[in-house]
Amino acid sequence: MTRIRDLIRHFGLPRIIIGLFLLLLFLVAPFVGVKVSTSLSDTLNRFGMNCVLVLAMVPMIHSGCGLNFGLPLGIISGLLGATISMECQFTGMTSFLMAIVFATPFALLLGWGYGQLLNKVKGGEMMIATYVGFSSVAFMCMMWLLLPFKNPTMVWGYSGSGLRTTISTEGYYLHILNDFLSIKLNEHLTIPTGMLLFFALLAFIMWAFLHTKTGTAMTAVGSNPVFARASGISVDRIRTLSVIMSTWLGAVGILVYQQSFGFIQLYMGPFYMALPAVSAILIGGASVNKASITNVVIGTFLFQGILTMTPSVMNSVIHTDMSEVIRIVVSNGMILYALTRKTEATR
Amino acid sequence: MSEKQMPLLEMRHISKDFCGNQVLSDVSFTLDKGEILGLVGENGAGKSTLMKILFGMDEIRITGGYGGEVILDGNVVSFASSMDALDQGIGMVHQEFSLLPDFTATENILLNREPKSPNFFAELFGERMDTLDRDKMEHISKKAIARLGVNLDPDMLVSQMPVGHKQFTEIARELSKEDSESAGQIRLLVLDEPTAVLSEKEADSLLVAMKKLASEGISIIFISHRLQEIIDVCDQIMVMRDGKIIKQVENKDINISEIAQWMVGREVSLVAAQKRQFDYENKEVILSVKNLWVNMPGEVVHDATLDVYKGEILGIGGMAGQGKLGIPNGIMGLYSAGGSITFEGKSLPLNNPRGFLDNGMAFVSEDRRGVGLLLDESLEWNISFTAMQVENKYLRKVLGFINWRDQEAIEKETKKYIDKLEIKCTSSKQKAKELSGGNQQKVCLAKAFAIAPKLLFVSEPTRGIDIGAKSLVLAALREYNQRQGTTIVMISSELEELRSVCDRIAIVTDGKVHGILPATSASTEFGLLMVGQSKQVAGGAV
Numbered sequence: 001m002t003r004i005r006d007l008i009r010h011f012g013l014p015r016i017i018i019g020l021f022l023l024l025l026f027l028v029a030p031f032v033g034v035k036v037s038t039s040l041s042d043t044l045n046r047f048g049m050n051c052v053l054v055l056a057m058v059p060m061i062h063s064g065c066g067l068n069f070g071l072p073l074g075i076i077s078g079l080l081g082a083t084i085s086m087e088c089q090f091t092g093m094t095s096f097l098m099a100i101v102f103a104t105p106f107a108l109l110l111g112w113g114y115g116q117l118l119n120k121v122k123g124g125e126m127m128i129a130t131y132v133g134f135s136s137v138a139f140m141c142m143m144w145l146l147l148p149f150k151n152p153t154m155v156w157g158y159s160g161s162g163l164r165t166t167i168s169t170e171g172y173y174l175h176i177l178n179d180f181l182s183i184k185l186n187e188h189l190t191i192p193t194g195m196l197l198f199f200a201l202l203a204f205i206m207w208a209f210l211h212t213k214t215g216t217a218m219t220a221v222g223s224n225p226v227f228a229r230a231s232g233i234s235v236d237r238i239r240t241l242s243v244i245m246s247t248w249l250g251a252v253g254i255l256v257y258q259q260s261f262g263f264i265q266l267y268m269g270p271f272y273m274a275l276p277a278v279s280a281i282l283i284g285g286a287s288v289n290k291a292s293i294t295n296v297v298i299g300t301f302l303f304q305g306i307l308t309m310t311p312s313v314m315n316s317v318i319h320t321d322m323s324e325v326i327r328i329v330v331s332n333g334m335i336l337y338a339l340t341r342k343t344e345a346t347r
Numbered sequence: 348m349s350e351k352q353m354p355l356l357e358m359r360h361i362s363k364d365f366c367g368n369q370v371l372s373d374v375s376f377t378l379d380k381g382e383i384l385g386l387v388g389e390n391g392a393g394k395s396t397l398m399k400i401l402f403g404m405d406e407i408r409i410t411g412g413y414g415g416e417v418i419l420d421g422n423v424v425s426f427a428s429s430m431d432a433l434d435q436g437i438g439m440v441h442q443e444f445s446l447l448p449d450f451t452a453t454e455n456i457l458l459n460r461e462p463k464s465p466n467f468f469a470e471l472f473g474e475r476m477d478t479l480d481r482d483k484m485e486h487i488s489k490k491a492i493a494r495l496g497v498n499l500d501p502d503m504l505v506s507q508m509p510v511g512h513k514q515f516t517e518i519a520r521e522l523s524k525e526d527s528e529s530a531g532q533i534r535l536l537v538l539d540e541p542t543a544v545l546s547e548k549e550a551d552s553l554l555v556a557m558k559k560l561a562s563e564g565i566s567i568i569f570i571s572h573r574l575q576e577i578i579d580v581c582d583q584i585m586v587m588r589d590g591k592i593i594k595q596v597e598n599k600d601i602n603i604s605e606i607a608q609w610m611v612g613r614e615v616s617l618v619a620a621q622k623r624q625f626d627y628e629n630k631e632v633i634l635s636v637k638n639l640w641v642n643m644p645g646e647v648v649h650d651a652t653l654d655v656y657k658g659e660i661l662g663i664g665g666m667a668g669q670g671k672l673g674i675p676n677g678i679m680g681l682y683s684a685g686g687s688i689t690f691e692g693k694s695l696p697l698n699n700p701r702g703f704l705d706n707g708m709a710f711v712s713e714d715r716r717g718v719g720l721l722l723d724e725s726l727e728w729n730i731s732f733t734a735m736q737v738e739n740k741y742l743r744k745v746l747g748f749i750n751w752r753d754q755e756a757i758e759k760e761t762k763k764y765i766d767k768l769e770i771k772c773t774s775s776k777q778k779a780k781e782l783s784g785g786n787q788q789k790v791c792l793a794k795a796f797a798i799a800p801k802l803l804f805v806s807e808p809t810r811g812i813d814i815g816a817k818s819l820v821l822a823a824l825r826e827y828n829q830r831q832g833t834t835i836v837m838i839s840s841e842l843e844e845l846r847s848v849c850d851r852i853a854i855v856t857d858g859k860v861h862g863i864l865p866a867t868s869a870s871t872e873f874g875l876l877m878v879g880q881s882k883q884v885a886g887g888a889v
Contacts, residue, residue: 213735213742213750220732223721230681230710230718231733232701290723 012285018302025309032316037189039309045178046304048195049257053277054284054300055199056249058206061291062215063242064222065118067281070129071274073114073136074250077106082255082264083163086172087151096173096259103251110136111247115240122225130274137271144266167264176259195260202252203293209245218242222289253277275335279303282338307331353421355380355566356401356535361415363396363407363590370396371590374415378535378583383557383567385581385598387574389610389666389840393590394570398537401568402439403432420534436534438521440541444513448506453488455505456520462487491523494563495556511549514541518556536560537568542576554580572666574603574878586610607874625659625850633657633834634708634802639686640858641670641677648673649858651686655802655836660828662849662866663838666877670858671838672713675804679703679710681718690802704737709800711791713807713838715784719791722780726772729779729790730764731757734797764793768823785816792823802834803827809844821848842873 008016029036053071060068068074081103090098114132121128145162149155154167168174180194209215221228221238229235254273258264281291284299310330311323354377363371371393378384388394399406400413403426407413416423419435426432429439446455461484463477488501497515505513518541522533538557542550550573557567557580571577577584578601586594586609594609634655641648648670655661665671677684680700688695696702703710712718721729734740735752741760745751761775768789772782779790788808795803805824809817825848828835839845845852846866853863854876862876 208749211752213739213752216728216732216752217736220721220724220728223723224717226718227721227732229700230679230712232704232737234701 015283015285015298015302018283018306022302022305022309025306025313029309029313032313034312034316035188037186039312041189042308043301043305044196045192045260046308047301048178048192048199049260050253050277050280050304051199051296051300052202052249052253052256053273054253054280054296055202055206055293056246056253057277057281057286058291058293058296059218059242059245059249061281061286061289062210062222063218063239064225064289065239065242065246066125066129066288067278068129068243068246068250069126069274069278070114070132070136071246071250071277072133072270073110074107074247075254075270075273076136076140077103077110077247078251078254078258079140079264079266079270080106081251082169082258083147083149083154083167083266086154086167087149089151091172093173093176096176096255099173099255100252103255104248107248107251108244111244112240114247115243118243119236119239133274134271137268140270141267163266165265165267165269167266169258169262169264173255173259174262177256178260192260195256198256202249203296207293214238214241276303276331279331279335279338283334303334306334354378355382355420357418358397358401359416359418361397361400361413361417363393363400363413365410369590371400371413374587374590374592376585376592376595378566378568380534380566381561381564382582383561383569383580385577385584386568386570386587387572387577387584387606387610388587389842392587392610394587395539396590397587398439398539398568398570401432402437402537403427403429405429433524436532437537438524438533438535439537439539440514440517440521441539444517446505446513446516449504451502451504452492452499452508452512452516452519453484453501455516456488456491456501456523457484458520460524487523488519491519494522494560495519496559497552497556509549511545511552514545514549514553515556517541522560533565535566535568537570539570540572541569542571542573550576572878574606577606578603603878604871604875607878608869608871610874623850625656627656627659630656630658633691634836635689636674636678637687637689639674639677639684639688641673641682641684643670643673643676643682646670646673646676647858648677648684648855651855651858651860653853653860653863655834657834658828658832659850660825660835660837660848662845662852663836663855664840664842664845664852664873664877665855665861667840669856671840671855672806673858674855675710675806675836675838676712679708679804681710681712701737704733704798707801708804709733709795709798709802710804711795711806711808713810715787715791716780719794720779720787723778725776725778726765726770726782726790727757727761727775730761730793730797733794734799737798740797760797761793764789764796768793769819783812783816785812785820788812788816788820789823792820796827799831800833802836804836804838806838807840808837809839809841817844824848842870842877846870846873 026036026039029039056071056074057068060066081099084102085095085099088098117132118125118128147163149163154163156162156164177194177198178192182193183191185191210219217228217233218238218241220231221233221235225235280299280303281295282299283303284295284297286295286299307327307330311326314326315321315323356378359375361371361374374397386394401417405428417425424435447458462480463474464480466476466478468476485501492499492501495515495518499512499515505516508516521536524533541553545553554576557569561567569577569581578598581598584596584598584601584606585592586606588610632654636651636653639648639651645668651670651674663671663674673682676682678688680698680703684697688697690706690708693706695706716722721732731741735742739750741753741756742750743753758775764770765772765775770786770789772786779787782790808820808824812820821844824835824837827833837845837849849866851863852866852873854861854873856877864872
């Protein structure tokens with residue numbers, strides 16, 4: 001009995017409840033006419049699309065910079081990489097890799113500046129980060145119009161200048177990771193192996209980094225900055241490093257998202273991307289200064305699973321198309337729940 | 348005590364414990380009308396607690412009340428709150444000012460007790476709308492200031508006053524209470540270290556004011572660390588130590604060294620006294636500190652000069668707030684500092700913790716929970732982290748360039764220290780915050796030992812830990828010094844502890860190293876240094 005209780009405590013009651021609810025949805029699905037295989041496929045897809053963005057939370061949480069509400073900054077770097085890569089007419093896998101290459105300098109630069117800013121507002125990082133995200137999105141809204149992109153698939157057809165709000169990745173890197181080594185189990189269920197492998201690679205690097213000397217220092221800075229300073233660590237430098245890492249992961253994360261989603265969403269697209277990622281990692285059991293790769297995996301799976309399953313099951317139950325409304329209610333409800341939980345940590 | 352007159356205040360068999368920790372036991376004394384009682388004792392002797400009981404502070408009641416009785420003018424009293432104490436004519440002036448900086452002296456003196464005159468709005472809305480009677484206010488505050496016999500402008504803003512005037516304003520406020528309706532005649536004034544922040548001249552005029560008040564029949568309990576003042580002004584002197592009254596004598600033919608001896612002369616048999624005769628003749632100076640200033644709040648160092656010899660254990664003692672803690676914190680670079688530090692012949696950059704560590708020094712902070720530990724991490728992390736970061740210990744190379752954390756090595760090292768220092772824990776993976784204070788202190792020491800420093804600063808190593816852990820920690824330090832030849836600088840408020848471990852002891856007073864004496868010197872001499880009686884002893888010539 002105590003072992004079971006220990007197990008529950010270790011895993012966290014909220015996760016068990018959410019997990020059971022998700023299981024329930026899968027069990028109910030066939031009886032209301034929702035195909036389990038399609039649902040499972042969707043869930044896997046969404047999981048793969050989002051988990052790198054969720055992973056981008058980890059470095060900043062570890063260094064005590066809080067949750068990365070400034071994720072849009074990383075996403076913007078990714079968008080710049082994506083559009084520049086397309087402008088250069090790279091196609092296929094090259095196009096995807098070049099997008100990462102082009103995005104990297106932006107991520108480093110923006111991340112560095114963002115890090116400097118956060119070092120000046122210790123204690124109030126999350127609020128500042130939120131507005132860094134918002135204002136950078138607004139600034140880029142102007143830039144997308146003004147930047148001299150020429151590729152006809154990207155610019156507005158009637159004026160010949162200014163980028164469109166949504167740009168299709170078809171012909172460039174659509175499903176480039178999804179289709180890599182993908183396993184088609186049946187007509188409705190495909191496992192996006194490449195995308196999952198790519199995430200696994202990044203997660204492994206992250207895990208490994210946290211086991212190095214610098215990674216250890218990062219965790220210590222988050223745990224007690226004064227202690228770290230008294231151990232000869234330059235707290236500001238470690239924090240800046242963590243912010244740069246988070247920003248770069250945000251950039252890569254959005255590229256992974258786009259290749260599966262099929263579209264690059266510019267302008268207001270990045271505006272609300274931070275909250276689902278923040279919520280996912282909180283639901284996964286992370287706290288404001290403790291997070292692990294397991295938190296990322298569990299959190300993303302539960303969050304995206306619920307988000308996929310609830311609307312389709314509910315729709316079929318009440319026979320009206322309310323999927324969008326339900327999706328909004330569920331996702332914001334989960335965000336709300338997650339933010340109230342933000343100090344609880346299970347490791 | 349005189350037979351013909353009933354004492355104003357009598358405290359009988361007062362005892363008090365905080366959660367089983369006895370801070371006062373069987374304290375009895377009397378105080379006559381118009382008498383000044385000087386109350387002296389080391390930090391933690393129980394002076395403040397005694398005054399809190401007298402003043403009916405909430406803190407006392409919350410922690411379970413006190414034993415014994417307080418008798419005021421022949422009646423047993425028990426104050427439910429400090430307001431009751433005020434009503435009975437007891438005033439208290441604390442060490443820290445409680446004044447509103449942007450109000451004038453008059454406004455501060457009469458705050459919330461202002462004489463008021465009714466007006467039209469007050470008729471409608473009640474007395475909260477009364478007008479302040481400025482003339483009467485000024486009259487009362489002038490009268491109170493006049494009783495002190497000082498020159499204080501009642502219209503001056505507190506923020507523009509010199510410190511001394513702020514102190515007078517506080518006292519005037521207590522005096523003025525007899526002019527308001529609720530409080531009775533002020534009969535007893537408690538001054539808790541009123542001169543600590545004053546310059547000598549300001550302190551002198553305060554002493555004059557105190558004598559004037561006493562001559563008007565107000566009794567005063569005067570707490571001070573400056574023994575000369577006590578001798579100058581008091582009729583009775585009471586010395587407290589470890590929650591007991593060691594001595595209550597009339598102030599006749601008493602000199603400072605006697606009082607100092609009463610204050611610190613306790614025999615503690617924590618560890619057998621340091622017996623070795625450290626040979627300073629042939630030793631080199633390992634660390635030389637010149638004109639160090641450190642801006643550490645509450646422990647400011649002004650101008651400290653100090654030589655530390657290789658292989659010795661140097662103690663740094665002194666009263667709280669005098670700057671002894673500022674010295675190691677400043678040298679390490681945790682607080683901004685200036686001056687020059689030479690370690691092993693090399694000049695050391697200041698304000699750079701990394702440089703401090705890289706040069707082979709380590710610091711065990713007095714702030715265990717804030718600076719010393721990663722409370723949320725395992726013991727393994729706590730013990731290995733600093734050594735890992737500074738000296739690349741417990742790391743192994745992966746692929747030739749990645750510094751990988753070597754879990755096995757960390758575990759082994761942690762287990763070694765757990766055994767050696769007898770750290771009580773469930774496993775090396777237990778979180779630091781779950782340990783008791785004494786065991787946390789041992790973890791802090793293990794962390795420093797793991798770096799294998801050439802010079803180790805240990806700040807308040809026994810603060811807040813029980814007697815058993817204390818002796819273990821001290822023994823560990825001494826053993827470490829003997830085995831490894833590590834030079835140790837130990838900072839502590841407890842003189843006896845320093846005397847039992849150290850070779851020499853430096854006393855820091857007023858942000859300066861006031862003197863260095865061999866640990867075998869009489870406690871009187873240390874007492875003298877602590878209260879600011881200069882007796883410089885050259886560093887090497889011990």
